[in-house]
Amino acid sequence: MDFDPARISYEQLLDAFWNSHDASAATYSTQYSSRIFYHDEEQRAAAVESLAREEARSGSKIQTTIIPYTAFYLAEDYHQKYYLRGSALFGEISLIYPDTSGLVNSTAAARLNGYLGGYGDAASARAQVDQFGLSENGKKELLRIIERGLSPVCPVPQD
Secondary structure, three states, rough: OOOOOOOOOHHHHHHHHOOOOOOOOOOOHHHHOOEEOOOOHHHHHHHHHHHHHHHHHHHHOOEEEEEOOOOOOOHHHHHHHHHOOOOOOOHHHHOOOOOOHHHHHOHHHHHHHHHHEEOOOOHHHHHHHHHHOHHHHHHHHHHHHHHHOOOOOOHHHHH
């Protein structure tokens, strides 16, 4: 995901972060730890303030650390498109994107991954079903998942 401050503010990004996971849960490895990265003092202050708000709201000790951004590293292949990899649709998508770089960079795979994880707008998802290159059985499976209900975790302002 690329952060574009013209589309979503850092504060909105922080809100989406807090709403998308349990930041009070301890992790067994730094690899899976909850972290907020910042690029400048303004972002650091916003992150610290948001952490304090979340701690007060939840009544729990937050395990998230706030650290300066230094570099970005892609997750290992087996973490890429996590929900998609664990679904019945992965075999079909693997035929379209046989290498990991294609899968990682695919907007279609990213959307499918989100829908399979239970996130997104159901009306948009239904309208896109025919655009993913899925078989008829794959489309039915996706529609079944969509009908279970989706949660709009990270609403991004539309153009």
